[in-house]
Amino acid sequence: MAAIAERKLSDLDRLAEEGLRVCIDALPDVRADEAIREDCRRSMRANLRCYLEHLADGRPGAPAEPPPEAFEMATTILRRGGDPEMISRAYMRGPRWSLTGWLSEIRARVEDPATVLAVYEDFSRRYFDYMELAVDKVIEHYQRERRHWIDSASAHRAEIVRSVLDDRDGADVDAASRTLGFELRRPLVPAVLWSTEQGGSVADVLAGLEALATAIARDLGAHRALTAPAGSSTLWTWIGLERPLPMEEVAEIVGRRCRERQYVALGTVDGGLPGFRNGHQEAVHAHHVANTGIPGAKVFRYDELELVSLVAEEHGRMRRFVARTLGGLAEDDPAAARLRETLTVYFAHGANARSAAERLNVHKNTVLYRIRSAEDLLGRSIDERRLELELALKIAQALGDRALSPPS
Numbered sequence: 043m044a045a046i047a048e049r050k051l052s053d054l055d056r057l058a059e060e061g062l063r064v065c066i067d068a069l070p071d072v073r074a075d076e077a078i079r080e081d082c083r084r085s086m087r088a089n090l091r092c093y094l095e096h097l098a099d100g101r102p103g104a105p106a107e108p109p110p111e112a113f114e115m116a117t118t119i120l121r122r123g124g125d126p127e128m129i130s131r132a133y134m135r136g137p138r139w140s141l142t143g144w145l146s147e148i149r150a151r152v153e154d155p156a157t158v159l160a161v162y163e164d165f166s167r168r169y170f171d172y173m174e175l176a177v178d179k180v181i182e183h184y185q186r187e188r189r190h191w192i193d194s195a196s197a198h199r200a201e202i203v204r205s206v207l208d209d210r211d212g213a214d215v216d217a218a219s220r221t222l223g224f225e226l227r228r229p230l231v232p233a234v235l236w237s238t239e240q241g242g243s244v245a246d247v248l249a250g251l252e253a254l255a256t257a258i259a260r261d262l263g264a265h266r267a268l269t270a271p272a273g274s275s276t277l278w279t280w281i282g283l284e285r286p287l288p289m290e291e292v293a294e295i296v297g298r299r300c301r302e303r304q305y306v307a308l309g310t311v312d313g314g315l316p317g318f319r320n321g322h323q324e325a326v327h328a329h330h331v332a333n334t335g336i337p338g339a340k341v342f343r344y345d346e347l348e349l350v351s352l353v354a355e356e357h358g359r360m361r362r363f364v365a366r367t368l369g370g371l372a373e374d375d376p377a378a379a380r381l382r383e384t385l386t387v388y389f390a391h392g393a394n395a396r397s398a399a400e401r402l403n404v405h406k407n408t409v410l411y412r413i414r415s416a417e418d419l420l421g422r423s424i425d426e427r428r429l430e431l432e433l434a435l436k437i438a439q440a441l442g443d444r445a446l447s448p449p450s
Contacts, residue, residue, distance in 0.1 A: 043165060046147045047097035054094070057143075058087035065132050076330045077273030078118055080236075082132060085115035093172055104172035108179055116184040117244055118273035120191055121200060126181045133177045144169075196271050203270040203278065207319055215314050224268040228282035231262065231292055232309035232321030234329040235277040239303045244274045251277040254304055261295045262287065278325075280318060286311060293341045300340040307332055307342040327351040331440065349433055350440045357444070360437060364445045367427070367434035370419030374446035378419070384412040385424065386435050 088111035309324030391397035
């Protein structure tokens with residue numbers, strides 16, 4: 043059993059992603075909410091690691107305590123209006139998926155059917171003991187946090203924000219402004235702030251995001267930011283501007299303020315209730331695309347990611363679309379990346395090779411040569427299925443190796 047656990051630890055990230063997909067398939071609330079999904083991912087990985095390390099070390103029984111990430115997931119579910127039943131369902135989906143994998147591993151290593159059964163029964167007993175303990179402790183944490191949350195100002199503010207987002211009272215813009223204590227007629231910058239900091243308390247992480255929101259508001263010339271915690275490491279934010287600002291300027295100011303492991307997704311700037319609600323949904327979509335995997339970026343603009351966000355919900359289908367549309371250009375290697383960049387710039391400059399060459403700082407003939415090379419890899423002219431080609435190029439540019447094929 044220790045040997046199997048050691049092998050699975052070496053493949054921990056893939057196992058965690060598979061387990062997350064099982065949960066998402068069974069829990070629509072997780073699928074639809076990026077903050078819950080991200081905390082569920084972290085909890086899944088940490089729980090697997092905790093249990094597998096216990097087995098790999100040859101210790102008896104099951105771990106005595108779930109990892110901190112399991113409690114953070116419960117806190118996020120609470121703050122997003124979820125109930126303890128979500129926790130139970132998330133944990134109970136795991137056994138069916140995990141037990142199948144273990145039975146296959148045991149059969150591959152043990153020939154005697156009686157021994158296979160004995161090992162499997164031992165693993166099953168210990169696994170369900172851990173699941174029961176984890177569910178009990180995490181729900182106990184949920185109930186304890188709920189008592190604090192009900193009394194807190196953050197909970198009250200978050201509930202008011204959700205009521206306006208959901209249009210529960212049918213309020214007009216002035217009534218909603220009074221309810222929120224925040225003027226909605228101004229141009230609004232909607233944002234989702236989040237952190238990937240490890241090891242700090244939830245309170246410290248959220249305090250850091252609140253400080254970031256305040257600093258951004260000040261740099262944008264605003265009096266204050268309206269914020270609502272949306273998870274253990276996520277903060278919904280709106281900043282009311284004195285005058286409209288171009289998205290480029292907003293993104294530049296935001297980027298200067300982000301510290302290490304802090305990120306911001308931006309919706310488009312607009313005012314009134316539509317700006318408050320629609321802009322928030324745009325920021326949430328940009329947040330989701332960002333978590334799909336965009337290397338190196340700190341600020342994610344919905345207006346730049348809108349097309350990608352429309353297809354990023356179903357990662358498998360998206361990756362197949364990119365592979366089918368780009369052919370050999372979909373490979374994750376420097377040569378294909380150079381050709382993809384050339385095509386992207388060429389299309390962005392109205393299919394003008396001279397303008398593209400100036401932008402890329404190369405000779406016009408180099409651009410034409412790269413286009414011919416790209417067509418060789420595509421197996422067709424770049425003018426065929428041009429819309430699909432440009433979309434696939436945008437996805438590859440935004441998501442990098444998450445959308446590309448491994449080098450052959």
